[in-house]
Amino acid sequence: MIIRIDELSDVPIYMQIRNQIVMGISSGELAAGEQLPTVRALAMEIGINTMTVSKAYQLLKTEGYIMTDRKNGARVRTQIQKKGSIPESNKTELRRIVSEARISGVEKAEIIALVDEYWR
Amino acid sequence: MIIRIDELSDVPIYMQIRNQIVMGISSGELAAGEQLPTVRALAMEIGINTMTVSKAYQLLKTEGYIMTDRKNGARVRTQIQKKGSIPESNKTELRRIVSEARISGVEKAEIIALVDEYWR
DNA sequence: GCCGTGTATTGCGCGATATAATACAAAAGT
DNA sequence: ACTTTTGTATTATATCGCGCAATACACGGC
Numbered sequence: 369m370i371i372r373i374d375e376l377s378d379v380p381i382y383m384q385i386r387n388q389i390v391m392g393i394s395s396g397e398l399a400a401g402e403q404l405p406t407v408r409a410l411a412m413e414i415g416i417n418t419m420t421v422s423k424a425y426q427l428l429k430t431e432g433y434i435m436t437d438r439k440n441g442a443r444v445r446t447q448i449q450k451k452g453s454i455p456e457s458n459k460t461e462l463r464r465i466v467s468e469a470r471i472s473g474v475e476k477a478e479i480i481a482l483v484d485e486y487w488r
Numbered sequence: 489m490i491i492r493i494d495e496l497s498d499v500p501i502y503m504q505i506r507n508q509i510v511m512g513i514s515s516g517e518l519a520a521g522e523q524l525p526t527v528r529a530l531a532m533e534i535g536i537n538t539m540t541v542s543k544a545y546q547l548l549k550t551e552g553y554i555m556t557d558r559k560n561g562a563r564v565r566t567q568i569q570k571k572g573s574i575p576e577s578n579k580t581e582l583r584r585i586v587s588e589a590r591i592s593g594v595e596k597a598e599i600i601a602l603v604d605e606y607w608r
Numbered sequence: 609g610c611c612g613t614g615t616a617t618t619g620c621g622c623g624a625t626a627t628a629a630t631a632c633a634a635a636a637g638t
Numbered sequence: 639a640c641t642t643t644t645g646t647a648t649t650a651t652a653t654c655g656c657g658c659a660a661t662a663c664a665c666g667g668c
Contacts, residue, residue, distance in 0.1 A: 377577070378624095380656060387584045394587035407614065417658050422615065433591075438665045439613040450593030457497070458585045459602065464507050465578045466606040467514035471553075473570030476607050480600060482579065486586040487596050498655095500625060527645065537627050542646065559635040559644040609668105616663070625654080632647070638640085 369397055373414055381416060385424035390433060393444055395488065404434065404442040489517055489524075493534055501536060505544035510553060513564055515608065524554065524562040 369392050373384055392398035405413070407421040414421075425442050428434045432449045436442045454462075469479055489512050493504055512518035525533070527541040534541075545562050548554045552569045556562045574582075589599055 382656085387580075390591070391583055391587040394590045406612080408612085419615090419659090420657060423656095425614080436614060438615090439611095439667060441613060448591055450591070452593045454585075454589050454592075454594055454598070454602070458588065460507075461581060462585055462599075462602055463511055463606040465574075465582055466603055467511040468578065469574050470514045470607060471510070471568055471570070472574075473572045474574055476603070478574070479582075479603055482574070482582055483586055483596070483599055483603065486583040487590060502625080526643080528643085539628095539646090540626060543625090545645080556645060557635090558633075558646090559642095561644060611666105611668080613665080613667095614663105615665105617661080619660090620658080622656085622658105623654105624656100625652100627651080627653100629650090630648080633645090635642100635644080637642075 371410065371414060373416070382420050382423040382427065385410075385414075385421060386427050389424070389428060393433060393448075398444050400444050400446045400448075402444045403440075404444070406441050491530065491534060493536070502540050502543040502547065505530075505534075505541060506547050509544070509548060513553060513568075518564050520564050520566045520568075522564045523560075524564070526561050 369389075371385055371388050373381055377384065379387070389398065389404070398404075404410075404425075407418055407425060411418045411421045425434065425436060429436050429442075433445060434442050435445050466479060470476075489509075491505055491508050493501055497504065499507070509518065509524070518524075524530075524545075527538055527545060531538045531541045545554065545556060549556050549562075553565060554562050555565050586599060590596075
């Protein structure tokens with residue numbers, strides 16, 4: 369899986385990595401049990417520090433998305449815990465996005481279409 | 489309009505203010521041309537620094553949501569520019585939210601319902 | 609042993625955030 | 639004219655998150 373970092377973004381690098389892996393799992397690009405690149409390999413590939421990748425992996429581990437194993441590296445968890453609800457922070461974010469789109473004249477159907485697209 | 493600040497949030501205070509005003513405009517709670525509280529009044533009410541509120545107002549002004557006038561204070565713009573498209577950053581955020589929800593076992597209909605709710 | 613994992617540590621620099629304390633320019637009220 | 643109130647600018651300070659650098663450690667295969 370290819371990780372792309374946007375240096376202009378205000379989202380921290382370790383968060384961008386975390387987010388892209390989460391989206392990869394959701395889309396199926398990253399299968400359950402699949403090997404993730406090693407922290408050093410990914411850091412080298414992207415051109416960033418090792419600890420930054422490690423920070424992303426630790427976050428993913430804490431959130432239950434992946435498992436880290438000495439010495440097999442990191443793998444996508446086969447059993448990911450399902451909370452079954454959307455956290456308040458994400459609801460607030462969604463509301464902000466919807467509000468901004470509405471004000472700027474975007475059709476509601478367009479947002480629904482995006483949700484549909486990202487759901488696959 | 490009542491502004492509530494979550495000190496535990498990682499979202500900066502000035503950004504929380506900005507977001508809530510944008511959502512207020514979208515929902516209609518803040519009508520076009522409506523007076524906003526003065527920076528000092530809002531700062532006093534929330535219990536924060538004056539410049540923090542000013543920073544939120546400056547951002548809203550730059551984005552075209554409000555107008556600031558010496559000495560009438562700040563008002564919601566009557567003509568807000570409609571870009572007509574969703575910025576990439578918001579699309580990425582939306583995709584992240586959808587992905588996380590999907591993994592955690594949330595139904596797609598639930599997200600659609602939230603979009604519907606926030607759209608009003 | 610050796611090597612490759614993730615991880616911990618220490619230190620550093622940088623920028624964003626938020627505060628405090630003043631001060632200023634402009635417009636309205638008296 | 640003077641005062642008041644508005645947003646805004648300035649200067650300084652403290653804190654925190656982020657990212658990097660350089661090392662080192664614990665563990666488990668080979």
